[in-house]
Amino acid sequence: MNIVLLGAPGAGKGTQAQRLVADYGVAHISTGDLLRAAVKGGTELGVKAKKYMDAGELVPDELVIDLVKERLDQDDAKKGFILDGFPRNTTQAVTLDSELAKMERSLDCALLVDVEPAVIVKRLSSRRTCRACGYTGTAADAVCPSCGGEMYQRDDDKPATIQNRLDVYEKSTSPLVEYYRGKGILVSVDGDRPVDEVYADVKEALGL
Ligand code: AP5
Numbered sequence: 001m002n003i004v005l006l007g008a009p010g011a012g013k014g015t016q017a018q019r020l021v022a023d024y025g026v027a028h029i030s031t032g033d034l035l036r037a038a039v040k041g042g043t044e045l046g047v048k049a050k051k052y053m054d055a056g057e058l059v060p061d062e063l064v065i066d067l068v069k070e071r072l073d074q075d076d077a078k079k080g081f082i083l084d085g086f087p088r089n090t091t092q093a094v095t096l097d098s099e100l101a102k103m104e105r106s107l108d109c110a111l112l113v114d115v116e117p118a119v120i121v122k123r124l125s126s127r128r129t130c131r132a133c134g135y136t137g138t139a140a141d142a143v144c145p146s147c148g149g150e151m152y153q154r155d156d157d158k159p160a161t162i163q164n165r166l167d168v169y170e171k172s173t174s175p176l177v178e179y180y181r182g183k184g185i186l187v188s189v190d191g192d193r194p195v196d197e198v199y200a201d202v203k204e205a206l207g208l
Contacts, residue, residue, distance in 0.1 A: 002081055003083065007115065018136070020202070026081055027079070029083050029084065036154075048060075061095075072103070089172040090179060109186075110187070111187055111189070111202065112177055112186060114190055114192075115191040120166060129153075132150070133147045
């Protein structure tokens with residue numbers, strides 16, 4: 001299973017990826033998670049990436065592409081992967097195709113989780129994330145339901161930044177829907193329904 005997850009910020013890509021990983025044991029490669037870990041660790045990459053992330057802008061391609069190449073080369077990703085948050089523009093998509101070709105691999109599918117912008121703003125404003133394990137929940141979760149860790153609001157989940165992330169998605173990332181449709185590997189699910197129903201459709205769309 002080599003999959004790209006597409007969808008606006010807050011569409012539920014991470015939520016669905018967590019379920020696929022739990023059920024099928026594939027590697028979850030979230031560039032957002034990798035970048036947040038770099039910021040938290042104070043690495044050179046993290047220092048460079050932070051200002052873009054806080055503003056809801058894309059981190060420069062050269063920083064993100066190297067990160068993904070390294071991650072795809074790790075043993076767990078050789079059995080299959082879910083790319084979540086990558087590619088984010090056409091340059092990243094073309095680079096991904098050529099890097100996978102060098103590894104004699106290819107994408108099976110690009111899965112679009114489709115949700116309207118108005119729903120997104122509401123979801124992201126109330127999202128809370130576990131500082132310890134990365135679990136994604138809502139403002140109703142006082143502590144992490146998965147590990148009991150502290151829940152916090154991501155800096156980029158503040159209202160002004162959410163709107164910018166949506167604008168960036170529309171301009172830079174949404175053209176990838178046509179990119180993958182043109183390659184004949186696009187499938188999509190309606191993401192504006194309860195998580196379990198979306199997941200059932202995800203499995204059907206992926207033939208699982
Ligand atoms: P990233 O972390 O990738 O953020 P994103 O794409 O904006 O996606 P999110 O994680 O916000 O949303 P999601 O779709 O995973 O939704 P979730 O499942 O959490 O990127 C952050 C930043 O890093 C970027 O802005 C950029 O700066 C940088 N970056 C990352 N990748 C990059 C790249 N390739 N190139 C350049 N820069 C890059 O769900 C959201 C909320 O909704 C949660 O509270 C959840 O509980 C809830 N929810 C989920 N599903 C449902 C449902 N069906 N019904 C009701 N609620 C639901």
